[in-house]
Amino acid sequence: MRRINVAITGFGGIGRKVAELLLDRQPHYRARYQFDVRVVGVCGSSAGLIDEAGLDKARLGNRAAYTKGLTGSAFVESVPADVLFESSPTDFRTGGAALSYISAALQRRVHVIAISKGALALAYTSLSDVAARQKVALKLSGAAGSALPTIDLLQYNLAGCKISSVAAIVTGTTNVILSEMMDKECSFGEALSEAQHLGIAESDPSLDTDGWDTACKIAIVCNAAFGTAIKVQEMPRQGISGVTLEDVRRWRAGNVMPRLVGVIESVGATYDASVRLELCDETHPFFRVHGRNKAIRVSTDLMGDFVIVGGGSNPYGTAGAALKDFEHVLRDLYRPVE
Numbered sequence: 001m002r003r004i005n006v007a008i009t010g011f012g013g014i015g016r017k018v019a020e021l022l023l024d025r026q027p028h029y030r031a032r033y034q035f036d037v038r039v040v041g042v043c044g045s046s047a048g049l050i051d052e053a054g055l056d057k058a059r060l061g062n063r064a065a066y067t068k069g070l071t072g073s074a075f076v077e078s079v080p081a082d083v084l085f086e087s088s089p090t091d092f093r094t095g096g097a098a099l100s101y102i103s104a105a106l107q108r109r110v111h112v113i114a115i116s117k118g119a120l121a122l123a124y125t126s127l128s129d130v131a132a133r134q135k136v137a138l139k140l141s142g143a144a145g146s147a148l149p150t151i152d153l154l155q156y157n158l159a160g161c162k163i164s165s166v167a168a169i170v171t172g173t174t175n176v177i178l179s180e181m182m183d184k185e186c187s188f189g190e191a192l193s194e195a196q197h198l199g200i201a202e203s204d205p206s207l208d209t210d211g212w213d214t215a216c217k218i219a220i221v222c223n224a225a226f227g228t229a230i231k232v233q234e235m236p237r238q239g240i241s242g243v244t245l246e247d248v249r250r251w252r253a254g255n256v257m258p259r260l261v262g263v264i265e266s267v268g269a270t271y272d273a274s275v276r277l278e279l280c281d282e283t284h285p286f287f288r289v290h291g292r293n294k295a296i297r298v299s300t301d302l303m304g305d306f307v308i309v310g311g312g313s314n315p316y317g318t319a320g321a322a323l324k325d326f327e328h329v330l331r332d333l334y335r336p337v338e
């Protein structure tokens, strides 16, 4: 039976869920693909653990046994992986540690499943060029809306269509905050506290509330699906931190719902992207996209218009999206015995 070795960089909430689900699904991978999938290495910011024989949940949970300094290039250059899940913190200004993890892995002909957004938002084109040259996969569902189908919908289901526009609610935190404010007629600060209480806000909430998270995801989709190099910092971008109680009262009286929406529009042979605070009336498909829920609306030339609602923000949804990418990598590697 062929071995598939998995490594995970960034072993926080999402990295741990990915490992847990991979280990739970080992029987499925054996039965479906005849692959013996093992988690052979994980690392955090200061320590890591590698064992080519495979790590179980108990060893992964025992942080005291991690080797100090086994992180960064020391980790990624030595872990004997076929597939890397990258889930270290998002830094869209520099790419952060994720950029060196993804670059080093692709150079070593390791398939990459990216969950952090910074490196892809900054350098998708060059990273995907390396992946193509090295004949390995660079998957990104976890970084582009997670459980909400975005990139697969555009690249696979709508392949060949001319897409005139994409509009998407892709940041759960901002939708929770706006929904709270509208439901309870409360202040931005109170609604943000509720999102933090639910554990879905970024540790620096301005990444969500100033529209950066939506901008990163939209830039990744624009680059990957349309081949248009969009720079996150140059994208016209609105946030929600300036929304006041007076705004909320006015919108409630007018029966419109505020939604933070990432927009991609066809302009001639290329695409423009922006992040906007939109006011949706009752006839708009985003009017009822409430709380953690996300949504995408796509207009095509031949296949009509689509709206998908769902894929709400939670760690299992994100890990599930990354495991969906992994399943596709396994399908591509799988060669049934004649």
Ligand SMILES: NC(=O)c1ccc[n+]([C@@H]2O[C@H](COP(=O)([O-])OP(=O)(O)OC[C@H]3O[C@@H](n4cnc5c(N)ncnc54)[C@H](OP(=O)(O)O)[C@@H]3O)[C@@H](O)[C@H]2O)c1
Pocket (backbone or CB within 6 Å): 009, 010, 011, 012, 013, 014, 015, 043, 044, 045, 046, 047, 071, 072, 087, 088, 089, 090, 097, 115, 116, 117, 142, 143, 146, 313, 314, 315, 318
């Ligand atoms: N949470 C979600 O629903 C969601 C959805 C989509 C995408 N994402 C993205 O997924 C990534 C992980 O999110 P999370 O919720 O799991 O965050 P998290 O709980 O804060 O975990 C991040 C982990 O990264 C580790 N780390 C920091 N610097 C590192 C480095 N230089 N090398 C290796 N590891 C490093 C930290 O390890 P130490 O503990 O050792 O410092 C921390 O445990 C982020 O980029 C986030 O934007 C998250």
